Amino acid sequence: MTRAGSGNLPAAVDARGLVKRFPAQQTPALDHLDFCVGSGEMVAIVGPSGSGKSTLLYALSGLIALDAGTVSVNGQTPDRPAAWTLLRRTAIGLVFQEDWLIPTLTAGQNIELPMLGAAIDKSARVRRVRSLLADVNGSELFDRRPASLSGGERQRVAVARGLANMPRILLADEPTGELDTANSRAIIDLLKRLRAKKGLTVIIVTHDLQVAEACDRQFLVVDGRGTDQVIVKEHAG
Template sequence: MENIAQIRNLKKSYENGNIKALNGIDLDIKRGEFVSIIGPSGSGKSTLLNMLGALDIPDSGEIKVADYDLTKNKNLNEFRGKKIGFIFQLHNLIPNISACENVEIPMFAQKISSKEMRNKSLSLLEIVGLKDKAEMLPNKLSGGERQRVAIARALANNPSIILADEPTGSLDSKTSNKILKQLTRLHEEENVTLIIVTHDMNVAKLADRVIEVLDGKILSKNDDSLLDSEISI
């Protein structure tokens, strides 16, 4: 299967090079793969996710995602709008517009009519089981429902990859399970590449592959792995 993401010797540092967030990452991710990225706080896992979503620019190295060379391409908005669907720990929905309108937000960059936007938004809310709550404002929805709206929003432009940063981090375990089921179902049924950053080993082990990041590097299989110890428990 072809690679959807190809990363070579990717480096990123902050505070004049004092903090090396990524320190020579090499990674290939296959189209349709479900990958989870784990690691302790400050290990560089979120920076890696941001690089994959073109939210941040590397200092050096190569990164190609969905046929876009992110180190050379200037039109990163277009890339994010067309190829990536983001899900954040906090849903970050716009509070004064309905669930349906929140799902429409990414579609503004596409040239489609308001009616088409609405129809697509409703069908996405149906996928996440919230069609009946389409007209509700976010503050009338539960935490889990808001995150499901955020998932529907991430799917708005038929992305090649969904990047989820701690998608269940602010939810209780019951709601987390529901959200994870939804994400895995989407991955299986829609063949969407799914990359999740998580602290939670139970979430991580649902993936086809688990990548562990420590001090800005991907741990090799021979390294002492947090994954081995956690999963073996």
């Protein structure tokens, strides 16, 4: 079993011995998987369909319960759902393949949504929403509803929502999966720019070679259902 390294950087994410079994599957989706990402790194998790890479991302965000293993985020090891909720509210931002914007809310309100779960007053929320929209080159989208946005615009709004509570870590699950090449490139450029500006740690699940190559390094998950063999390989970027 190998464990992904992060060089000399302090670990933003340190996952050890992750095991996850789904009831409908005979073999585990994650099988004693170790994964470490240094602070400020931009890492792509790559692998074939069904290899467990998205499962790994959800495990890193506490959205699925593990059968075994620990995940530390910025030195904290949450052990309860409520602790994970708090981490997602303060330290982890999430972006998904589908944008999951709420259709009845404007783009601005969608970005504001995570802040309603935090103790941020209304004027500060609006200021931050406008700032985030500016960061994703979407200032003009503030009052527009998702139905009126293009795919690229929607995903930029989703990225802004992922950053709403100013997390230190951004986890993205196939963020370009439903975009064309030009929009994919734009999203990746955006993530790289935000990473540089905000000092983010960015972990992206992708099957897009272009996206993977844009990251500092690639972490390959292959057939996570092995037994006592090496099931994870790390590739240099």
